[in-house]
Structure formats: C-alpha cells, structure tokens
Amino acid sequence: MTVTSRNTTQTCSHCGHILTGKNKLTLADCKWTCPSCGIFHMRDHNVAQNILAKGLATL
Ligand SMILES: [Zn+2]
Structure with missing residues (x-):
C-alpha cells in the first residue's frame, strides 16, 4: 500500500x-x-x- 497525497488539499477532513x-x-x-x-x-x-487519516488507513 502506498500513502498518496492525491486530493489531500481539496478534501474536507471532516466529511470527505x-x-x-x-x-x-x-x-x-x-x-x-x-x-x-x-x-x-x-x-x-x-x-x-x-x-494522517490515509496513513492510519494503511495500518
Ligand atoms: Zn466537509
């Protein structure tokens, strides 16, 4: 699994x-x-x- 930074700037961390x-x-x-x-x-x-959320999702 690769942690991607794609869309992290454009994504609401609260509701997605x-x-x-x-x-x-x-x-x-x-x-x-x-x-x-x-x-x-x-x-x-x-x-x-x-x-952080993406990183945790790969654990
Ligand atoms: Zn939102």
Whole structure:
C-alpha cells in the first residue's frame, strides 16, 4: 500500500467532500469553509489531517 497525497488539499477532513471546479483551492487559499458540511479549515492543518487519516488507513 502506498500513502498518496492525491486530493489531500481539496478534501474536507471532516466529511470527505472533495472540492472540484471553481471551488478548488489555489495556493492563495490558506483558509476555507467546506461547502458540504460548513466546517472551517486551515488548509495546511486539513492536509495534515487527511494525510494522517490515509496513513492510519494503511495500518
Ligand atoms: Zn466537509
């Protein structure tokens, strides 16, 4: 199993919603609100949460 970082930036760590199209984050977006569950994210923290979750899933 390989831990992939694919989509970790665009995925809500709370509900799993993936941002697409015009909702996608750019490097300028360091804070965002999930359009699905409404939770507020700090981008880097959300990425860390997603990578951690993927890592744990491979154990
Ligand atoms: Zn969400």
